[in-house]
Amino acid sequence: MQDDDGAPPATARRRDSAATRAAILQAARRLFVERGYDGAGVRDIAGAVGVDPRLIGRYFGSKEKLFAEVVGLAYQKSLMMTPELNGEAARALLIDADRSALEGLLLTLRSAANPQAAAIMRDIIENSYQHLLADALPGRQTDSRAALLVAICSGVLLTRMILGNTQLNGPEAEDLIPLLHKALDAVAMAPEPPTTA
Structure with missing residues (x-):
């Protein structure tokens, strides 16, 4: 759907891989702190951000690598x-x-x-x-x-x-x-x- 001038509507969500990656990292940190490694699943983390769980693999490679990045920041x-x-x-x-x-x-x-x-x-x-x-x-x-x-x-x-x-x-x-x-x-x-x- 487009406005009269041909531009996408202002409410359309633009893809921003850096922002998505940062949001996943922030959600992962919160969930790992609250639940620990075993209690925070990939689907939980993706769900907290509202993204497909496959994006965690795309941006971080695996749950282990995501956890390592969270630990490095912590x-x-x-x-x-x-x-x-x-x-x-x-x-x-x-x-x-x-x-x-x-x-x-x-x-x-x-x-x-x-x-x-x-x-x-x-x-x-x-x-x-x-x-x-x-x-x-x-x-x-x-x-x-x-x-x-x-x-x-x-x-x-x-x-x-x-x-x-x-x-x-x-x-x-x-x-x-x-x-x-x-x-x-x-x-x-x-x-x-x-x-x-």
Whole structure:
């Protein structure tokens, strides 16, 4: 149907592959956070956007690849816990209410029971965030120390944001910042070389 001037009506939906792809990605993120990897099917995601489920394969290749892209975005704003930034990191872990951090935790917890999803999340953490952190740390054993810093960060966020620990959410949380700062520095600082006897 056309208007008198031959142009399509203003209400006609124009094809915009970038917008469709972005809408699928946004819907997938929301559903993976709410339901986890196993609970969010391709049809659910496509239905949330109002598109044919085959478009997910067209734009992303598979549910696994779509999930990997969602995880990459969810983990994108991870903290750098290097000696010069650990004061800020400690404050962010104990005080900030970052919605993206909460979504990343929920996505992780609700998807970790699926071995394929767990492998995707582990690979993204290790090959992206943890690798960048290891490159920024001084001294030796940077890969292992980066992994430990990631575990400390995850544990604090889980205990505070998901479990709602009262001590980590109360007025005394501010007093814990210097202690967490020291704990992060203990791992992030270059370790002393081993002494030879």
